[in-house]
Amino acid sequence: MVKVGLRVTVLAYLTMLLVLPVAVVLWHTFHSGVGPVLRALGTPAAAHAFQITAVVTFYAVLANTLFGVLAAILLVRYRFPGKRVLNALIDLPLAVSPVIVGLALVLVYGRTTGTGKALAQLGVSIIFSIPGMVLATVFVCIPLVVRAVAPVLEEIGDEQEQAASTLGAGSWQTFRRITLPAIRGALAYGVVLALARSLGEYGAIAVVSGRLVGRTQTVTLFVQERYQNFDQQAAYAAATVLVATAVIALLISRLLRPKELAR
Amino acid sequence: MSIQVRNVRKTFGDFVALDDVSVEIPSGSLTALLGPSGGGKSTLLRVVAGLEQPDSGLVEIEGREATRLPAQERGVGFVFQHYAAFKHLSVYRNVAFGLEIRKRPKAEIKKRVTELLELVHLENFADRYPSQLSGGQRQRMALARALAVEPAVLLLDEPFGALDAQVRKELRVWLRNLHDQVHVTTVFVTHDQEEAMEVADSIVVMANGRVEQIGSPDDLYDQPANDFVMSFLGPVTQLAGRLVRPHDLELFTTPDVDTVPAEVQRVTRLGFEVKVDLRIDGRDAWAQVTRGTAEQFGLEAGRTVHVRRAPDRIALPVRSA
Numbered sequence: 001m002v003k004v005g006l007r008v009t010v011l012a013y014l015t016m017l018l019v020l021p022v023a024v025v026l027w028h029t030f031h032s033g034v035g036p037v038l039r040a041l042g043t044p045a046a047a048h049a050f051q052i053t054a055v056v057t058f059y060a061v062l063a064n065t066l067f068g069v070l071a072a073i074l075l076v077r078y079r080f081p082g083k084r085v086l087n088a089l090i091d092l093p094l095a096v097s098p099v100i101v102g103l104a105l106v107l108v109y110g111r112t113t114g115t116g117k118a119l120a121q122l123g124v125s126i127i128f129s130i131p132g133m134v135l136a137t138v139f140v141c142i143p144l145v146v147r148a149v150a151p152v153l154e155e156i157g158d159e160q161e162q163a164a165s166t167l168g169a170g171s172w173q174t175f176r177r178i179t180l181p182a183i184r185g186a187l188a189y190g191v192v193l194a195l196a197r198s199l200g201e202y203g204a205i206a207v208v209s210g211r212l213v214g215r216t217q218t219v220t221l222f223v224q225e226r227y228q229n230f231d232q233q234a235a236y237a238a239a240t241v242l243v244a245t246a247v248i249a250l251l252i253s254r255l256l257r258p259k260e261l262a263r
Numbered sequence: 264m265s266i267q268v269r270n271v272r273k274t275f276g277d278f279v280a281l282d283d284v285s286v287e288i289p290s291g292s293l294t295a296l297l298g299p300s301g302g303g304k305s306t307l308l309r310v311v312a313g314l315e316q317p318d319s320g321l322v323e324i325e326g327r328e329a330t331r332l333p334a335q336e337r338g339v340g341f342v343f344q345h346y347a348a349f350k351h352l353s354v355y356r357n358v359a360f361g362l363e364i365r366k367r368p369k370a371e372i373k374k375r376v377t378e379l380l381e382l383v384h385l386e387n388f389a390d391r392y393p394s395q396l397s398g399g400q401r402q403r404m405a406l407a408r409a410l411a412v413e414p415a416v417l418l419l420d421e422p423f424g425a426l427d428a429q430v431r432k433e434l435r436v437w438l439r440n441l442h443d444q445v446h447v448t449t450v451f452v453t454h455d456q457e458e459a460m461e462v463a464d465s466i467v468v469m470a471n472g473r474v475e476q477i478g479s480p481d482d483l484y485d486q487p488a489n490d491f492v493m494s495f496l497g498p499v500t501q502l503a504g505r506l507v508r509p510h511d512l513e514l515f516t517t518p519d520v521d522t523v524p525a526e527v528q529r530v531t532r533l534g535f536e537v538k539v540d541l542r543i544d545g546r547d548a549w550a551q552v553t554r555g556t557a558e559q560f561g562l563e564a565g566r567t568v569h570v571r572r573a574p575d576r577i578a579l580p581v582r583s584a
């Protein structure tokens with residue numbers, strides 16, 4: 001009885017919060033057929049938003065993958081002063097609202113600040129352009145790869161790595177041939193989470209990008225802007241594409257898992 | 264000398280793992296590092312392999328100063344207690360690992376790996392994964408992997424520690440035979456004195472981060488340097504305030520030169536051996552005799568016998584605790 005009750009509760013919870021809203025979005029998207037959807041997605045503004053999201057997501061996921069693996073190795077394999085502080089800092093983005101992250105970036109790199117002026121003289125602009133959006137996205141995704149990889153590193157231990165080094169492997173060879181295959185599944189999972197989070201980021205991006213239509217507008221900003229301008233077809237269509245991309249990424253991460261690790 | 268360790272000290276925080284340790288291991292020998300857990304023997308092995316850095320002291324391998332050399336440049340083979348098998352690689356690829364790192368030609372790798380798999384009796388398991396092998400098979404694979412790169416020295420850290428008793432005994436004999444075939448200088452860590460005595464040419468006894476004694480199994484058994492070595496390497500009992508081997512006690516039915524009277528408390532037959540628990544002068548002791556002796560004396564609980572230490576046998580004063 002308890003089991004049935006639990007199952008019903010969990011299913012009802014997920015239905016109300018996840019299944020129902022997504023289903024409604026899908027219904028709104030396709031209720032007058034596929035034609036209007038394709039037309040809505042084919043507008044220059046929509047195409048540009050997808051391009052911006054792709055670029056920002058690519059760099060943010062790349063940066064977080066590299067940083068995530070390095071930070072996980074540092075935290076699990078080494079002892080150093082300040083380790084606990086670093087460990088706590090990595091979780092900070094979960095606690096801080098993305099909007100505040102965006103504001104903080106504006107305060108540091110904005111055009112009226114010292115840093116912003118210095119960078120502007122070098123021809124680099126951070127705020128209201130792609131680099132700032134990448135920074136904001138990187139920040140909100142920081143914990144995802146680290147927290148996926150670190151427990152697996154802990155679990156596999158360092159004996160295989162030590163064995164590789166006694167067999168003549170340098171640290172890069174050991175990482176590529178021994179550590180990386182062992183953490184592959186966890187890494188793929190962390191990357192997919194980071195990817196999904198990057199695609200969907202709104203708050204920090206909204207502050208940092210300046211929402212310049214046709215210049216710094218990502219898909220999430222596009223959805224919101226179209227919705228407010230009563231172009232609901234475009235808003236729903238873009239939202240559906242975002243959801244579908246995230247779901248496909250999750251499915252791929254399941255398939256990528258090597259069989260012997262899944263057992 | 265194949266391995267020279269000079270005045271090595273290693274601490275982990277407040278814990279002194281190695282306290283001014285010096286050891287020489289001759290080329291081609293099979294040496295056991297024997298001692299209780301936490302005595303520093305694994306740390307010493309890891310210092311030789313380059314997996315730990317000593318705080319001070321020197322390590323030489325094959326006449327080459329190696330103290331600051333990283334593990335991958337030392338030319339040592341290392342076998343771990345829990346195998347450290349590369350789980351995502353087949354048995355073949357595990358053994359080939361060191362050769363692939365050295366970028367040897369494919370044909371040479373194939374030849375060498377095939378030979379090694381035959382040597383460790385795993386030729387039919389080349390395509391299996393470590394998860395499909397038993398513990399003993401995994402450890403033999405790990406040994407073949409370590410031997411593949413033709414190491415100057417082979418280091419084994421409690422190689423049989425994770426195996427069950429039967430496999431353990433088989434692998435001991437097998438390691439001994441393998442060493443007779445391969446002749447690579449071999450050092451293995453164990454806390455099992457029987458294993459050390461059975462397998463090794465030479466034993467280094469370690470306790471509390473220090474070397475207690477180095478010698479052949481017979482030397483250590485017959486001429487232990489101190490009461491610790493004597494108790495660790497074999498059975499001991501006390502007679503007249505001295506530590507003696509229970510099989511060095513002679514029993515008499517009537518008083519004789521130097522004998523003391525003893526009351527038999529209990530007689531336990533262990534096959535050919537008989538363990539006789541005695542009460543001598545208010546203290547417990549025991550003697551190990553043959554079945555023939557026990558029957559000849561008609562030993563049974565309650566009898567009084569007369570006991571002395573056999574002449575010329577080792578006896579050490581008991582260290583006051």
